[in-house]
Amino acid sequence: MGGTRLRRPPAPTDAERARSVAVRGGHAALVGTGAPEPVVPLVHHLHADGSAVLLLADDSPVLARIREAEDGELPVMLEVTDRAPVDLREPVRALLWITGRLHAPDAESARRAALQVADVVPHPGLLDLGHGATLVRLSPGSAVLADAEGSAVLAPVDLAAARPDPFCRLEDHWLSHLEEAHPDVFDALARHLPPPLRATRGARVRPLGVDRCGLRLRVETPQGDHDVRLAWQHDVTTVEELRTQLGLLVGCPFRSASPREVGNVADEPG
Secondary structure (H helix, E strand, C coil), rough: CCCCCCCCCCCCCCHHHHHHHHHCCCCEEEEECCCCCEECCCCEEEEECCEEEEEECCCCHHHHHCCCCCCCCEEEEEEEEEECCCCCCCEEEEEEEEEEEECCCHHHHHHHHHHHHHCCCCCCHHHHHHHHEEEEEEEEEEEEEEECCCEEEEEEHHHHCCCCCCCCCCCCHHHHHHHHHHCCCHHHHHHHHHHHEEEEECCCEEEEEEECEEEEEEECCCCCCEEEEECCCCCCCCHHHHHHHHHHCCCCCCCCHHHHHHHHHHCCCC
């Protein structure tokens, strides 16, 4: 007798999710360097293929190990932690590990690399280059993504070919505002939860993420946490489409909000 397989809601590809984690930045740490604790860079920036520019304090033990290496390269792993947009009991929603080799470019190349990063993310810490901080570069060999959708091993070419989600830079502000200013939205979304979760006493529906395929919710219950993905009717790429699809999911959106707020809430992050 054949069984019935539950169809999972569509989600961005593994490479797209990894690229979105990289674009959001998150918390980064170097592991596997031989240091007793993970080494947190002063500044980090990931490029499309998983290569990274890191700024380390001049007294970092990692720099000493690079200088001691015969080829001037140190095999390391860069761990990037992606956290939820609101204060959850379990805030980590994804981990991206990039394995590669770390080296210190010459002073002129380091300045050029810092300027390239500054054009994208003008981090004030970059001004410390040459004044107590040294720039190093990570050449990637492979990457591993782990999140609620599963886990995947990715090559640099996979990352470079993928595009980050169109809402990955907006979702933190948008979802935190939605929970703070319009909590009734999540009460309405609860009707889409699986029946056992809907029936769980004390369950609280929280925002976890939003992407082109749907909305991700974290349901916190006295017994534990559960992640649920609600799919849009079709992929979305603009804020207007996102607003429309959210309204369809909610059904009667923003009951306590004014008509003007209903029209503008999805635009507020921009």
